[in-house]
Amino acid sequence: MTDRPDSNDAANSMWGGRFAAGPDAIMEAINASIGFDRRLYAQDIRGSRAHAAMLAAQGIISDTDAEAIREGLLTVLSEIEAGNFPFRTALEDIHMNVEARLKEIIGEPAGRLHTGRSRNDQVATDFRLWVRDQCDAAIEGLQALIRACLGQAEAGADWVMPGFTHLQTAQPVTWGHHMMAYVEMFGRDLSRFRDARARMNESPLGAAALAGTGYPIDRQATARDLGFDRPMANSLDAVSDRDFALEFLSCASICAVHLSRLSEELVIWSSAQFRFVSMSDKWSTGSSIMPQKRNPDAAELIRAKIGRILGGTVALFTVMKGLPLAYSKDMQEDKEQVFDAADNLLLSLAAMSGMITDLTANRDRLEGAASAGFSTATDLADWLVRELGLPFRDAHHVTGSLVAMAETRGIDLPDLTLEDMRSVHDGITQDVFGVLGVHNSVASRQSYGGTAPDQVRAQIARWKETLA
Numbered sequence: 001m002t003d004r005p006d007s008n009d010a011a012n013s014m015w016g017g018r019f020a021a022g023p024d025a026i027m028e029a030i031n032a033s034i035g036f037d038r039r040l041y042a043q044d045i046r047g048s049r050a051h052a053a054m055l056a057a058q059g060i061i062s063d064t065d066a067e068a069i070r071e072g073l074l075t076v077l078s079e080i081e082a083g084n085f086p087f088r089t090a091l092e093d094i095h096m097n098v099e100a101r102l103k104e105i106i107g108e109p110a111g112r113l114h115t116g117r118s119r120n121d122q123v124a125t126d127f128r129l130w131v132r133d134q135c136d137a138a139i140e141g142l143q144a145l146i147r148a149c150l151g152q153a154e155a156g157a158d159w160v161m162p163g164f165t166h167l168q169t170a171q172p173v174t175w176g177h178h179m180m181a182y183v184e185m186f187g188r189d190l191s192r193f194r195d196a197r198a199r200m201n202e203s204p205l206g207a208a209a210l211a212g213t214g215y216p217i218d219r220q221a222t223a224r225d226l227g228f229d230r231p232m233a234n235s236l237d238a239v240s241d242r243d244f245a246l247e248f249l250s251c252a253s254i255c256a257v258h259l260s261r262l263s264e265e266l267v268i269w270s271s272a273q274f275r276f277v278s279m280s281d282k283w284s285t286g287s288s289i290m291p292q293k294r295n296p297d298a299a300e301l302i303r304a305k306i307g308r309i310l311g312g313t314v315a316l317f318t319v320m321k322g323l324p325l326a327y328s329k330d331m332q333e334d335k336e337q338v339f340d341a342a343d344n345l346l347l348s349l350a351a352m353s354g355m356i357t358d359l360t361a362n363r364d365r366l367e368g369a370a371s372a373g374f375s376t377a378t379d380l381a382d383w384l385v386r387e388l389g390l391p392f393r394d395a396h397h398v399t400g401s402l403v404a405m406a407e408t409r410g411i412d413l414p415d416l417t418l419e420d421m422r423s424v425h426d427g428i429t430q431d432v433f434g435v436l437g438v439h440n441s442v443a444s445r446q447s448y449g450g451t452a453p454d455q456v457r458a459q460i461a462r463w464k465e466t467l468a
Helices: 008-015 025-031 034-057 063-082 094-106 108-112 119-155 175-200 219-225 235-240 243-269 297-320 329-358 363-370 377-388 392-409 418-422 430-435 438-444 453-467
Strands: 160-165 168-174
Touching (some): 034 063, 034 094, 034 119, 034 219, 063 094, 094 108, 094 119, 119 175, 119 235, 119 243, 119 329, 119 453, 160 175, 160 438, 168 175, 297 329, 377 392, 377 430, 392 418, 418 430
């Protein structure tokens, strides 16, 4: 697209004669938002069409003028989508650019479109519609990612791997159980975006500048036409509220944290030291000088996106924190952060879904790592409590002594002999070896939400039903 030469006459005509001279170049540069709010063109035209139809239905403008406006707006839409629209910085924003072009196309009837509304409620409506669309896209992206995680969990519901705390081997878990932890995280993100969408689904259109309008408009009609549940109940709040954008950014930030955590694990797991997983060639890159390298660049880039998304969240909270009612020009700074956050979140969701779908888990390596690091020590302590009746603190002490013995000899707990164990506590019997294997350990974790394969499969089934 190329900008048409700026025209102070055009700008002044849109201002309606209040100012005798046009703004200078610096004021124009700081005041204009068309460089970024042109992204709202579809929502702006949709809102204008709904407004014009309502004005005609209420007898405020003629049906002839409403039809001319409708057809003219469709022409504007086609020009923008074809890349032929003459965006003009002198006209400041998407609203005035569309209206000016509409006047060039249909003439006088274009001037009746703005009856009963203001740019204040217009931009609030456009932006709300756009953010609502991004919520829908995020919901769709999260559902795809959850399905990808479910696929991994189902394939490895009984594959044993080490569970970690402090990145130290803690207890055996299953690959399926670990992947289901992320299903739960992304499931909460899904519910947050759904909740945010429901809360923002009220229409500001018709609030006008801040006090409503004296024209007999039908705000219920425009709300229905635009897919809102209802009109906003207070005109001051309608034009000054940006909670919907803040809530979207907050949801995006939490989701980006979850994506970053999973990315970190993929980076660690794909390293030569772990070799828990192999990343597909589609999501890896090589080194310019080290031919052996297979770098998890996509995961690293997703891990970094939280910086941009959280930064945008903090920026908009800072913009809004001191604003009195109703509209202030500060609110022009509300969009770029949201645009950037939405773009990066949706890209990250799509990339992560692809990575998880194509991921190959190394079952043998996972099981070998699960068997190391005294991962069944807690199972031993539980056996001492359950079978010998020891208080847990005493059982903890006995187990610690046996771990120290095995560590000194460079072996794992199952490699100790019964005599070794009885030298620490003479009540220990041969039965203890039944709980020291990693498969026995995970199978015993049958509490709701535990890592036992049956429990993992039950959670997979629950989530499949939820998504269906």
